[in-house]
């Protein structure tokens with residue numbers, strides 16, 4: 001099967017002279033959920049906006065469904081739906097009017113049944129005739145999604161779908177993304193949160209200062225990067241790690257005041273079992289902390305490994 | 308969010324995105340419909356005021372112009388004046404507004420060509436200004452008797468002018484970076500040109516230097532051609548008028564083609 005999106009040696013230099021993308025190569029497979037992860041200003045939106053036709057590429061090319069997004073823009077764009085990073089809606093319009101407009105704009109014949117079931121699926125059915133300005137931010141975001149799906153695209157781009165969204169809506173969003181994938185829609189989303197990428201994506205691409213640092217299967221990535229630490233502050237310092245705990249690969253730090261246990265997804269830990277074993281050995285614990293690799297650490301690690 | 312999501316059906320976009328043109332056209336007219344009262348009442352009131360001031364107060368002291376009663380003489384100029392301002396205002400607002408709110412992203416990412424986009428926006432703007440022109444004509448006929456000698460030419464000139472100035476307005480809307488700039492072109496250029504363009508007088512009434520100077524004002528030609536379609540008389544050769552309008556239309560079209568080719572103030 002040909003990839004849903006094929007990005008080849010893509011360079012973007014803005015008029016300001018700033019180079020936002022330094023030769024990106026990326027293929028996104030049909031039917032997958034791909035998360036583009038990266039800090040502010042990494043170039044995530046620039047990349048998405050070029051694929052969708054909002055920003056002009058400086059060099060390189062992009063194919064959607066095998067069609068060049070610049071030269072065969074009609075065929076390419078018909079396949080794509082976009083929910084941009086900024087909530088931009090026509091506040092004076094009704095939900096129905098704006099969704100109908102989107103479908104027409106993309107050249108599709110009217111299909112009220114489809115649009116109604118779309119609004120239903122997004123829990124917007126009762127807001128059908130409401131003016132957009134009367135909706136909450138979360139609702140507006142759903143309207144944006146409904147607009148992006150109104151022309152029945154095969155590929156959906158979600159630029160930070162969960163920025164400024166509460167926990168409940170975030171979960172809704174994740175569920176929605178999975179349901180879309182189940183309907184055969186290819187999904188590309190951007191996020192700052194590694195947790196979110198973990199939750200949703202099949203594959204993850206990390207972009208930093210305009211370059212793709214890595215593209216990896218989610219499972220592989222989590223196994224490699226999802227490092228956690230459990231720090232146990234001891235009431236009485238130890239001279240050495242007791243023989244009874246040798247199998248756990250613990251580390252003794254701070255002149256014997258702390259036991260540090262480092263683990264990741266491949267070595268899941270049963271904390272209560274660990275504590276029981278410590279109690280059995282009469283090791284008393286004054287305090288404990290867990291720590292997870294931050295996104296920055298992961299970036300540092302990645303960049304270090306690649307260069 | 309639990310109702311089943313409808314499965315997307317693939318489709319091949321047509322060579323001409325008629326649905327897209329229609330979507331823009333309807334959307335733009337729907338906005339006018341939301342402000343229907345303003346859209347209709349304002350021109351009716353303004354026209355009535357012009358008649359009270361120019362038609363009744365001054366007009367009674369004026370002889371007829373070239374055999375046409377003064378009140379009737381000003382009707383074509385009044386219509387043109389409104390046509391210019393409405394066309395520019397409607398079209399510039401139409402394209403500036405999505406730039407302002409950010410909804411322009413949808414237009415830029417849709418499978419719609421520049422020509423189709425322009426058809427939608429300019430078509431809607433021209434439709435609105437022609438409708439308002441018709442309202443002014445209707446209101447005027449309540450005050451003065453109006454005859455239209457060349458109705459076909461009159462409608463053709465109406466459409467041509469509305470289209471040309473809507474195209475011009477579209478360019479203004481793309482060029483504008485703020486609301487002030489939207490206002491400035493009509494206020495700074497169109498209003499003076501129109502007032503000095505013989506909307507309320509025949510340029511034959513002017514003393515020499517002013518009369519000659521007026522011949523450099525393109526609006527003089529537009530108003531005179533339009534007045535000719537009503538009363539059969541014109542201060543200037545109407546072929547020049549038509550040629551000028553077509554020339555301006557061509558310039559605006561070329562400018563718009565250039566805007567879309569380079570993405571000027573639309574894309575980064």
Ligand SMILES: Nc1ncnc2c1ncn2[C@@H]1O[C@H](COP(=O)(O)OP(=O)(O)OP(=O)(O)O)[C@@H](O)[C@H]1O
Pocket residue numbers: 014015016018019020038039040041042043044045046047085575
């Ligand atoms: N129109 C523009 N002109 C000049 N520079 C721009 C423009 N748009 C973006 N940039 C710059 O390009 C870089 C990439 O921006 P982009 O919006 O793609 O980042 P991002 O990864 O989406 O960031 P965020 O997570 O904050 O949304 C940034 O340094 C930004 O300042």
Ligand SMILES: [Mg+2]
Pocket residue numbers: 044045046085159
């Ligand atoms: Mg962004």
